[in-house]
Amino acid sequence: MSIVAPVRWNRFAQLLHWLIALLIIGLGIVGLWMTSMTPSIDKINIYLLHKSFGITVLMLVGLRLVWRLATRHPAEMPGLAWQRWSASIVHFALYVMMFVMPLSGWLFNSASNFPLHWFGLVKLPALWGPDPTVKFWALQVHEYGFWTLAALVGLHSAAALKHHYFDRDETLRRMLPGMPPPSKGDQP
């Protein structure tokens, strides 16, 4: 194992990053829309998919956290102290929210007394029994959590684009698959 930290995120980390990003955006859009549907079989099926993809995100984020803690990852990009601090805070908050969202959804589902079958294949246990109070608070967390996560994704994306287009550094490129290794001058 090299002592020097890698300069790019490895392929598995990149795959997880973009797969989770895609799922979160899709879940957010569908989640905003599905609650206004009138009750129907279609609505139930959309909810089933929302729940199943949400649980998928939970599993992928768990895998990603393990991967991140267990493998070497690129060193922090150089930058002003406040930028490094804020990047760390946003990254940490993103991880927290990526757990909070599926778990609060699962809890809301359990307290609402609905079953949970992951893509109709695996039956998942209820986290809680039928409980109107827990149901209410789980939904609050899920709803406000969504807007928190959306704001974090916005900050994270804006910062990545700012680094790419204004600072013209490797921040975004080292998370993009299929990019050439960075030139010497760009290395930290």
Next chain:
Amino acid sequence: MILRHLVFALALSAPFVAHAASWRADPKSSTLDFSGIYQGDVFDGHFKTFDAAIVFDPAQLAASRFDVKITLASTDTANSERDDSLRGADFFDTAHMPVATYTATHFRSLGGNRYAADGTLSLRGISKPVTLTFAWAAGPTPALVGDAQLNRLDFKVGGGQWADTSMIGNAVKVHTALKLVAATPAANSVRK
């Protein structure tokens, strides 16, 4: 007017024809439960409000009679979304048909303390035969514990798009445990 006199005369003579004791389910300690299948999982529910007038005597099955009225809006499956759906037009349609009735006048002995009531359930304006098998524990406050099974689609509960039985199973199991108290003749006549 003649008809009214006739009904009155029949009502007066009824107690002398049938000696089977008249009971009423104690609402506080009686339950009417059901269970169905949703997305392959069993869910349980019950009706909070129902009225069961029971005339029953193991020695006089021919004179026995059940009259049960179920307030459908009182359905509770510990899931407010599902309860709202059940009350809605696609399921119980409580706005138009708030009460389901179960009436039984034909009884069979199954041996021991077990009996079967071959009654009729009227739900959503549809009447179909439903058999309730039950155990009867005699006493000053008799207990009746019974089970029945029916198909929701026989009564068009959840027709149309909801008829898909892979989403909502057709078979519904009903379980009831009644604690009976003596019904006064006055109470019976008020209930009609």
